[in-house]
Amino acid sequence: MKNSTRRTITGYAFATPWLIAMIFLIGYPFAASLYFSTCEYPPLRGPLFIGMGNYQELVQDAVFRQSMMITIVFAVVAIPLGVLLALTLALFLNSRIHGRSVYRVVYYLPHLVPSVAVAILWMWMFNPDFGILNVALSPFGKAASFLLRPFAAVALNVPPWVGLVFVIAAFALWRWLKKKAIDPRSVALIQTRRLTFGRWSEKGFSIASRLTALVFVIAIVFALALWLNPIDLAKIQSPGWLTDANAFPSGLSAAPSWALWALIYMSLWGVGQMAIIYLAKLQDVPVVLYEVADLDGANWWQKTRYITVPMISPVILFNVIMGIIGAFQVFTEPYIMTSGGPEDRTRFAAMFIYDQTFQYQRLGYGSAVAWVLFLVIVVLTLLAMRISRERVYYAAR
Amino acid sequence: MSTTDKPTRWYMAAPIHGILLVGAVFFVLPLLWMIATSFKPLEQTLKVPGSVKEALFGIGHRAEIGGLVYDVVLERAITPSVDDPYWIVRPLEEFPNGEMTHPFGPETWRKYPIFNQDELKRMDTIITPAMEVLADRKTPYNEETGILSLLSGRGVKAELVKTLEPAEDGEQLWLVREWRPEDTDTKEIGSTAADPTRAWAVLPESSIRESIRSIPQNYPAALKRVNFWRSFLNTMFVCVMTVFGVVISSLIVAYGFAFIDFKGRETLFKLTLATMMIPFPIVMVPTYLLYRKLGWVGTFKPLWVWSWFGSAFFIFLLRQFLLGMPKDLLDAARIDGCSELQILWHVVVPLTKAPLAMVALFQFLGTWRDFMGPLIYLNNTSQFTLSLSLQAFQSEHGGTPWHLLMAASTAFSLPLIILFFLTIRTFIRSMATSGLKE
Numbered sequence: 001m002k003n004s005t006r007r008t009i010t011g012y013a014f015a016t017p018w019l020i021a022m023i024f025l026i027g028y029p030f031a032a033s034l035y036f037s038t039c040e041y042p043p044l045r046g047p048l049f050i051g052m053g054n055y056q057e058l059v060q061d062a063v064f065r066q067s068m069m070i071t072i073v074f075a076v077v078a079i080p081l082g083v084l085l086a087l088t089l090a091l092f093l094n095s096r097i098h099g100r101s102v103y104r105v106v107y108y109l110p111h112l113v114p115s116v117a118v119a120i121l122w123m124w125m126f127n128p129d130f131g132i133l134n135v136a137l138s139p140f141g142k143a144a145s146f147l148l149r150p151f152a153a154v155a156l157n158v159p160p161w162v163g164l165v166f167v168i169a170a171f172a173l174w175r176w177l178k179k180k181a182i183d184p185r186s187v188a189l190i191q192t193r194r195l196t197f198g199r200w201s202e203k204g205f206s207i208a209s210r211l212t213a214l215v216f217v218i219a220i221v222f223a224l225a226l227w228l229n230p231i232d233l234a235k236i237q238s239p240g241w242l243t244d245a246n247a248f249p250s251g252l253s254a255a256p257s258w259a260l261w262a263l264i265y266m267s268l269w270g271v272g273q274m275a276i277i278y279l280a281k282l283q284d285v286p287v288v289l290y291e292v293a294d295l296d297g298a299n300w301w302q303k304t305r306y307i308t309v310p311m312i313s314p315v316i317l318f319n320v321i322m323g324i325i326g327a328f329q330v331f332t333e334p335y336i337m338t339s340g341g342p343e344d345r346t347r348f349a350a351m352f353i354y355d356q357t358f359q360y361q362r363l364g365y366g367s368a369v370a371w372v373l374f375l376v377i378v379v380l381t382l383l384a385m386r387i388s389r390e391r392v393y394y395a396a397r
Numbered sequence: 398m399s400t401t402d403k404p405t406r407w408y409m410a411a412p413i414h415g416i417l418l419v420g421a422v423f424f425v426l427p428l429l430w431m432i433a434t435s436f437k438p439l440e441q442t443l444k445v446p447g448s449v450k451e452a453l454f455g456i457g458h459r460a461e462i463g464g465l466v467y468d469v470v471l472e473r474a475i476t477p478s479v480d481d482p483y484w485i486v487r488p489l490e491e492f493p494n495g496e497m498t499h500p501f502g503p504e505t506w507r508k509y510p511i512f513n514q515d516e517l518k519r520m521d522t523i524i525t526p527a528m529e530v531l532a533d534r535k536t537p538y539n540e541e542t543g544i545l546s547l548l549s550g551r552g553v554k555a556e557l558v559k560t561l562e563p564a565e566d567g568e569q570l571w572l573v574r575e576w577r578p579e580d581t582d583t584k585e586i587g588s589t590a591a592d593p594t595r596a597w598a599v600l601p602e603s604s605i606r607e608s609i610r611s612i613p614q615n616y617p618a619a620l621k622r623v624n625f626w627r628s629f630l631n632t633m634f635v636c637v638m639t640v641f642g643v644v645i646s647s648l649i650v651a652y653g654f655a656f657i658d659f660k661g662r663e664t665l666f667k668l669t670l671a672t673m674m675i676p677f678p679i680v681m682v683p684t685y686l687l688y689r690k691l692g693w694v695g696t697f698k699p700l701w702v703w704s705w706f707g708s709a710f711f712i713f714l715l716r717q718f719l720l721g722m723p724k725d726l727l728d729a730a731r732i733d734g735c736s737e738l739q740i741l742w743h744v745v746v747p748l749t750k751a752p753l754a755m756v757a758l759f760q761f762l763g764t765w766r767d768f769m770g771p772l773i774y775l776n777n778t779s780q781f782t783l784s785l786s787l788q789a790f791q792s793e794h795g796g797t798p799w800h801l802l803m804a805a806s807t808a809f810s811l812p813l814i815i816l817f818f819l820t821i822r823t824f825i826r827s828m829a830t831s832g833l834k835e
Contacts, residue, residue: 004660010737011659018650018669021706026672029680029687036682092417097410105821106421109428112813114766116784117806120791121431124799130445132430132452136423269427329676332768336788353678358773363682370678377676 163223457610642704
């Protein structure tokens with residue numbers, strides 16, 4: 001027997017368990033669910049081919065549309081917040097201070113609590129009557145309510161789209177000034193600009209671009225605040241959390257409901273694990289990069305923005321993609337805490353599939369929903385990779 | 398934030414400490430609240446804590462009754478007046494508690510709403526001549542005739558012990574009742590309110606002291622309710638099976654991917670990575686039907702058999718480790734005439750103990766927390782894993798006995814936290830590695 005043939009046989013022998021799993025536990029279910037999605041499938045009889053019937057039905061299913069919407073809104077809000085929080089935490093935990101290992105353990109501990117216990121614990125935290133969260137947050141709620149009062153007063157007279165115009169205008173201005181501030185194209189251009197705007201133009205543009213960046217952030221807050229109603233200011237002080245189906249801010253119907261905000265808040269509690277991953281990556285960033293930056297007189301923000309973040313960007317992208325897949329599998333928390341309520345405002349996609357499959361015994365319909373879900377995940381993942389293509393740095397390997 | 402080796406100066410460190418501490422409070426608060434609640438008596442969970450002390454500890458009262466100091470519950474405020482008179486009397490004949498309302502009457506019932514038929518029957522204690530009872534406007538005592546009018550309309554002979562007068566300085570009087578740790582179990586509470594062996598008295602507020610009331614007895618009560626030890630064994634069984642399955646099978650497959658150069662290896666490996674993208678809901682229905690056809694629904698098999706065929710993520714992880722091993726070692730073993738399995742066992746396993754421990758830990762955590770799997774495949778309560786038992790206990794009670802729920806949740810999380818502190822090095826390393834795939 002030839003050596004390579006023998007190697008191939010041995011290789012496949014070693015891969016056999018996994019081949020079996022790939023065929024029977026992944027490949028077959030994957031293909032079968034595609035077939036089932038085109039079938040009416042009462043569990044006691046066999047599958048009955050009905051073509052695109054399930055898909056036509058789910059386009060018109062309001063609960064399905066809402067559950068898809070909720071899942072996407074959750075992903076869009078919770079993932080960036082989570083990444084931002086984890087990154088900030090990792091940066092702080094990476095500083096050389098006393099007791100940092102204690103902090104690391106403290107921030108990591110929540111991740112160890114099993115999800116069922118997390119769900120029950122947070123039901124108790126969010127309890128509107130006796131929960132500790134509203135007690136602990138009440139000073140912050142009062143402060144926020146006080147700060148937002150002028151916005152809410154303005155909001156009564158100004159339509160919300162004005163805020164969007166502000167945001168877009170501020171963004172455009174910021175980018176324009178930034179381009180002016182660091183336009184490396186040619187010395188001649190800089191010369192011309194000096195002639196036009198005077199010799200302080202470089203510095204002036206750079207300061208102006210930073211100021212407009214600030215204006216941009218304020219414009220976002222302002223735009224969001226324009227959807228506030230006076231009732232939100234009252235609610236912010238003592239939210240009903242899981243029991244409240246109303247959107248916040250209440251003028252924007254696509255915004256998460258209070259119940260969904262509660263689940264988003266809860267998801268941020270487990271962010272310590274992500275922070276530990278970032279931390280490990282931060283420690284892999286070559287020190288020499290920072291030393292060079294120090295020589296160039298870079299400040300802390302510049303080092304973070306132009307060295308740290310790019311160096312760990314692959315992990316951030318990985319976390320975002322895992323977060324997207326994870327958002328479409330959120331099940332335990334809404335199942336235990338809200339059973340999808342109030343008013344289906346926390347009926348996540350995975351829960352919708354579970355209900356259709358095991359509560360209503362509609363295996364075909366459940367499979368169709370699962371496939372739509374899969375396609376959405378693929379599209380979102382590709383989108384995330386596409387957007388980040390030029391922003392993610394892969395070290396040469 | 399400084400990345401050089403010199404320690405941060407204090408004026409830089411102080412604000413960092415400040416921010417981290419504030420953050421830590423919000424991260425620890427839920428855990429603290431869970432543990433604090435798990436040691437509190439039921440009545441403490443049904444009010445907003447008024448102080449930090451009350452939030453952290455259960456607060457109760459102590460008072461002296463008949464020369465002995467008891468833990469007591471303040472049943473209700475008593476304000477005797479001409480319109481609202483109270484007497485403490487000793488009946489001279491027997492009658493059932495149901496006919497008399499105080500102190501074992503509706504007031505207490507409203508406080509402890511969880512009753513079932515059995516407990517209501519148990520409340521029908523017989524009041525005997527040795528006991529004292531509290532009579533009020535609704536069940537008045539006539540001092541001249543010596544007759545106590547019961548709620549049923551019947552009158553019984555009774556002798557007066559004391560007529561309650563309003564305190565001179567306007568101090569509040571309280572009806573207090575002896576409290577015992579077992580009262581914490583909500584199922585028992587109905588009977589404790591009706592328990593004639595409990596000491597009770599009407600006392601002025603100044604003689605009642607506040608005290609910390611921490612009750613570890615919540616734990617045995619909660620563990621009994623979630624059928625803890627049975628569920629623990631079930632969970633451990635599934636955990637052990639999946640951990641061994643995943644470690645053994647993933648190592649074998651990873652070895653093949655790393656060291657045996659066979660045709661189609663790269664394609665197969667890429668396919669393996671691609672399977673990680675498939676979300677569980679997609680394969681849920683056909684997998685369920687497959688297991689049902691095999692007759693495995695209602696057994697543990699769907700929860701662990703898969704693990705003996707490998708897991709994409711762990712195969713990937715172990716392959717990365719194996720690729721980092723010196724190849725010369727394997728070649729030397731091959732020249733010595735070792736078979737691939739012998740190499741795997743004698744050369745590779747001793748060198749990959751750390752990553753294997755990591756995989757084992759990951760899988761253990763994953764199985765311990767799993768909820769959807771048991772929910773779909775288990776239907777007999779004696780087979781429930783801890784996740785499922787806890788959820789069943791919660792949904793059965795709709796969330797009133799928070800102290801017991803928190804005790805059960807703490808007991809459920811504790812093994813993982815202990816495991817964490819025992820294996821902290823492996824743990825942190827493995828958590829950090831989980832983000833390294835690119």
